[in-house]
Amino acid sequence: MSKPGFTRADPDARRLSLMEATARVLARDGASGASVRAIALEAGISPGLVTHHFGGVDALIAATYAHVGEQVSAALDMAVRRAGNDPRARLMAYVTASFAPEIADRGLLATWTAFWGLVIARGEIAELHDAQYARYRDELEALLAGCGLRPTARRRATIAIAALVDGLWLELCLSPGVLDAEEARAIAETQIAALLAA
Amino acid sequence: MSKPGFTRADPDARRLSLMEATARVLARDGASGASVRAIALEAGISPGLVTHHFGGVDALIAATYAHVGEQVSAALDMAVRRAGNDPRARLMAYVTASFAPEIADRGLLATWTAFWGLVIARGEIAELHDAQYARYRDELEALLAGCGLRPTARRRATIAIAALVDGLWLELCLSPGVLDAEEARAIAETQIAALLAA
DNA sequence: TTGCTTGTTGTACGATCGTATAATAGGCTG
């Protein structure tokens, strides 16, 4: 029983740990610091594995974006499930969860920022963003439907709330001193109330 | 009268042309493509001039951000001035101008994205963002005051509208297919009406 | 145990990065 020089991991597990390492590097050093070597060092493995498992750095960042998006989506869904059955409470839980410390996080913004940079530089990646954002909007629209908003008004209300939440989230990440999560929640609640009253 | 190998430009003019070249490169190739050599090539000068005039690439990008911010601010002010004297019309002109093709532009988003990346990687640059965004919010708040919004409600209304406009602008840049400038304007108008009615 | 598959490492290569530096030359001053 000699100690092995390295452990042979399941490919999926290795891919997962690489994506998590990428997210950490992105959060710490920003997009320009997310090199293959830095990510491999963070994950505790050799740089060559990035090519082996993902074929390239762009693909790894794209996969990381998708993975982080899944996590965020899961966290929001969890918040909705915990909110009980009242439609209005469910909607507010969804929105409020976006301002929780784990979501309105500068590191998470770094992941998004890096990905937006890829969207611009390489057009084909834009489809990934569109798909992810469409799903986000669909969930929001379903919650709005539950609140009794009539179908013709749903589309614009969905876009409005999504934009408002995105803007509040962005400012919460970039300038935490300007407003806090509670105020963001209060602002969102006021606007949502106005939308549902119409 | 022999043709000169290069023209000796006024330092301020050269700095300006370098910032404009940086914005173009950022728009075309994204943050990762904005290297000293690429920018110098775009500006039609030698790479060494970047160091000479700005001392480094980060400073050039920061200066470009400030410059582009000035231009955007000027464009919004111009829209307000053209709107006449009606306070409500002035506010809507300010907001609507944010969705104009020159502002809701993917290239402009690239500049912002690159800068947000710097904000994360190098904390001292965050102050520049805070200052710029504070000025933006101040202008918005002044327009809201003109509409007769009582002082205690101004702060939150300002943040709400700023966030909404930012979110709409972001989505307009990233996924032009989802909504257009006119729909963004209509959504903003509805929300603003609700805020002013309260 | 033996053999095979393949995850993993380490190294190496060419390209490109940011920046420092010396030489060049435009353009104004006297």
Added chain:
DNA sequence: CAGCCTATTATACGATCGTACAACAAGCAA
């Protein structure tokens, strides 16, 4: 015209980039 100032160029250097590739070894199958 002579002379200075400095914007500008061209080159060079070390570091780091992404990726390719061959050798190694972990772990399962037989």
